[in-house]
Amino acid sequence: MRIFGKGRHRPSASWRQATDRAFTLIGDGRYEDAGALLTRAADLEPWLSESWFNLALLHKFRHDWEQARAAGLRAVALLDRDSGAPDWWNVGIAATALQDWPLARRAWQAYGLRVPGAANDSGEPLGMDLGSAAVRLSPEGEAEVVWGRRLDPARIEVLSIPLPSSGRRWGEVVLHDGVPHGERTTAAGHTYPVFDEIELWAPSPVPTWVVLLEAATEADRDALEQLAADAGFAAEDWSSSVRLLCRMCSESRMPSDEGDGEHLDPHDHSEPGHPGPLGHRTDGQLWVPERECGLAAPASLVRGLLDGWVADSPDSRDWRDLEEVC
Numbered sequence: 001m002r003i004f005g006k007g008r009h010r011p012s013a014s015w016r017q018a019t020d021r022a023f024t025l026i027g028d029g030r031y032e033d034a035g036a037l038l039t040r041a042a043d044l045e046p047w048l049s050e051s052w053f054n055l056a057l058l059h060k061f062r063h064d065w066e067q068a069r070a071a072g073l074r075a076v077a078l079l080d081r082d083s084g085a086p087d088w089w090n091v092g093i094a095a096t097a098l099q100d101w102p103l104a105r106r107a108w109q110a111y112g113l114r115v116p117g118a119a120n121d122s123g124e125p126l127g128m129d130l131g132s133a134a135v136r137l138s139p140e141g142e143a144e145v146v147w148g149r150r151l152d153p154a155r156i157e158v159l160s161i162p163l164p165s166s167g168r169r170w171g172e173v174v175l176h177d178g179v180p181h182g183e184r185t186t187a188a189g190h191t192y193p194v195f196d197e198i199e200l201w202a203p204s205p206v207p208t209w210v211v212l213l214e215a216a217t218e219a220d221r222d223a224l225e226q227l228a229a230d231a232g233f234a235a236e237d238w239s240s241s242v243r244l245l246c247r248m249c250s251e252s253r254m255p256s257d258e259g260d261g262e263h264l265d266p267h268d269h270s271e272p273g274h275p276g277p278l279g280h281r282t283d284g285q286l287w288v289p290e291r292e293c294g295l296a297a298p299a300s301l302v303r304g305l306l307d308g309w310v311a312d313s314p315d316s317r318d319w320r321d322l323e324e325v326c
Contacts, residue, residue: 015044019054031062049078049087056090063199068094069103076110083112089153089178096154097175097201101125108153125152132192134184135176137166139196144168145184153178155201161208161236161294164325170234170296171204206233208326209295209302213237216289216316223317224293224309231305233297239288299324 011019022037038058042051052075059068072091079085092107094100105125108115116127130150135158137144146160146168155173162168180193215221221237228235295302302322310317 011045011048011050015041015048015051018044019050022054022058026058026061031058034058035062047078049075049080051075052078053087053090056087056094060090060093060198063097065094065097069098069100083110085111086178093154093175093178093198096152097199099124104152104154111153113153128152134182134192134194135174136181136194136196137162137168137174139181142166145182145194148174156195158204159234160241161234161238161296162326163238163294164208164210167326168200169204169206169208169326171206172200173202175199175201204296206296206298207324209297209322210238210325211293211295211306211322212320213291213293214289214318214320215291218287220313220316221291221293223312224305227309228295228297228305231297231301233301233305234295235297235305236294237291238294239291 018037018041022034022041025031025034025037035055035058038051038055042055045051052071056068056071056075059065059071069091072087072094075087076085076091079087088107088111092104092111095104095107101122101124105115105117105121108125113128115125117123117125128151130153133148133150133156134145135148135156137146137158142165144163144166146158146162146166148156148158148160150156151173154175156176158168158170158172158174161170168174175198176195177198178195181196182194183191184194185191213221213224215224225235225237295305297305306319306322310319
């Protein structure tokens with residue numbers, strides 16, 4: 001029930017029935033049928049902000065950003081509070097998808113966030129300093145949670161090297177939803193939200209490679225990761241960084257490392273005895289020299305990086321089977 005002016009208004013039974021049925025259809029992926037019902041609900045109660053919020057939400061699910069922006073603006077025009085409404089957050093996502101930066105800035109400010117720059121600034125809202133977060137790539141498919149840097153409330157730059165099954169690359173920017181689904185905790189005790197990807201916002205020109213390493217020690221492996229970082233790119237030991245989780249575990253609070261000692265991670269649903277991303281279980285002490293590593297680097301540089309890494313310690317390092325995978 002909302003208050004408009006001095007009177008109170010209850011949505012009609014027809015509005016509630018249409019809306020409830022629409023969200024059932026959305027859960028089944030029947031967006032067209034849901035859209036017809038939500039449009040009918042908006043016709044029944046056009047002065048109700050929820051009518052337009054629901055339509056904006058549907059258009060967001062469909063990635064129809066022009067319609068999401070239009071419905072979202074109608075929703076916020078009917079709000080009875082000044083800040084903090086999720087209606088503004090949806091407007092911010094739609095505006096970011098469309099690169100409508102003045103509206104995005106206005107939306108985040110109306111939600112209650114501090115945004116650098118003037119209100120009429122036409123550029124991206126840079127410098128918000130939102131820190132690190134995790135993002136679930138392809139949440140409706142072979143979902144993969146990777147680490148990234150939040151550029152603003154709706155975008156994350158991917159800093160991990162995703163597995164090729166995700167179709168994503170290191171350095172890409174993805175648009176993400178506002179409500180986290182799960183958390184990741186580090187050994188230092190810091191907790192980070194996991195956001196769901198909506199769509200790719202900016203692609204990366206840097207290809208992903210997989211290579212088999214012979215690294216006698218962890219220090220040898222670390223040296224390759226540092227060498228790639230120093231060159232402005234990335235390397236990641238998939239043999240130790242990748243875990244296969246069920247959806248329930250993935251969307252809960254999870255440690256980002258498997259822990260110490262002989263205890264196996266109870267949330268890891270991969271099978272022991274398989275190399276690389278098919279399993280990461282160890283007893284916490286045994287180092288396996290053969291490592292499956294992801295590399296993000298241009299084709300003109302990747303072999304030089306690997307050869308340079310081997311040349312620094314040829315007795316403890318080697319590589320083979322380099323393949324571009326994404």
